[in-house]
Amino acid sequence: MSVENIKIGLLGLGTVGRGVYRIITGNPENIKRKVGAGLEIKKIMVRNIDKPRDLDINPAMLTTNIEDIIDDPEIKIVVEVMGGIEPTLDYVSRALENGKSVVTANKDMIAVYGKQLFALSDASHTDLLFEASVAGGIPIIRPLKQCLAANRVTQIIGIINGTTNYMLTKMTEEGSDFADVLREAQAKGYAEADPTADIEGYDAARKLAILASIAFNSRIVLDDVYVEGITKITAADIAYAGELNYIVKLLGIAKETAEGVEVRVHPALIPRDHPLASVNDVYNAIFVTGDAVGDTMFYGRGAGEMPTASAVVADVMDAARNLLHNVPGFISCTCYEEKPVKDMGATEAKYYVRLEVTDRPGVLASIAYAFGDKEVSLASVLQKHTDGDNAEIVLVTHKVRERNMQEALNIIKQLSSVNEVANIIRVEGD
């Protein structure tokens, strides 16, 4: 390819799109020297052309017509930062079919349709790069695919959603209200267009599916991931966790085991001195364990305009370099094996359990008996009188199979003295 500016079509000019525009237009010389050619954004697709935008931009660049981008032979790289599945999947598929390299931050699309998109990029010898889809500005996809390629990865444990980590940090440190801190995370541009994906754990589950697919060389999709979000975490749980010397975090955990790939996203109590306990606000951190390298940790801002755009633009620069050297498509799909997904019932963890009970003699004994009957042994018990005849019991178990835990809880729920199983949270990292 000749060394003139490489033209880009941008799909989306929201939080991330704005950052991409700012970096590409704000740092052209640095980019040109690193790539070997300049980058030029030729067209930008938006939903609403008349929307006021805090950017110095030529209005003629904006379009609502996808054909202006995917049918323009001058545009060599399409950057997709509009999000969602439809019409995005259609646009990205058509861009790849038309021989354009694609850079995307869209975990929703990659976690479900990655396989078919990789087939298209393989067929058209184009790049499909998605570094920003996991953990915002943190380099993790490329390190997994390239720098750690010599390893057999055994496990990944991380905080991979910026919104919920921001919320849990504020709830823990400042006693903030759930709805208030969610609004703050939205205002800062951290949350998804529909923040349900963040607070219910689906955003983290999509990212975990992407990471696990690369780490274990086997396609893991969103539906394979066990998901619990943070909506049931209360101020009481955070306070009890503190009393027990733990912090509450939303974790993504992926392990390769003899019974298959274990993939789960859920809140967890982690010890206060665990390295993930001090990962606060919008920061994310991911531990990757490889058989040769041992433990590695990746840390940085997991969401937001400029951190995410940093990852997107680095991908654009890679795609541009590959075009210049006529090698697009050389980092293709790494899912060359088919591994089973481990049944959630067979996973093991310690558990924190909060029970609302009637305060009378023998209650604790009946609960302990039900746990013991299902081979769940208890590590610690806190009992608080609440009001009138009621009390709250907080238990932490030793490590137990999920299946046994659920069976024990089903029995406990039936006990006449147990008014409610108020919460169950796994305990990790002890």
Ligand SMILES: NC(=O)C1=CN([C@@H]2O[C@H](COP(=O)(O)OP(=O)(O)OC[C@H]3O[C@@H](n4cnc5c(N)ncnc54)[C@H](OP(=O)(O)O)[C@@H]3O)[C@@H](O)[C@H]2O)C=CC1
């Ligand atoms: N925000 C973040 O911190 C991160 C986001 N991501 C991912 O990046 C992507 C973009 O996120 P974000 O920038 O926050 O999203 P925003 O909602 O802020 O921006 C979306 C942009 O896409 C445009 N758009 C949406 N739908 C259409 C459509 N049907 N046709 C044309 N244009 C459309 C919107 O146009 P208009 O401006 O006219 O409304 C807007 O410019 C998502 O996939 C997200 O998951 C990944 C990592 C971090």
Ligand SMILES: N[C@@H](CC=O)C(=O)O
């Ligand atoms: N909503 C996401 C954005 C980045 O992926 C998050 O909060 O992590």
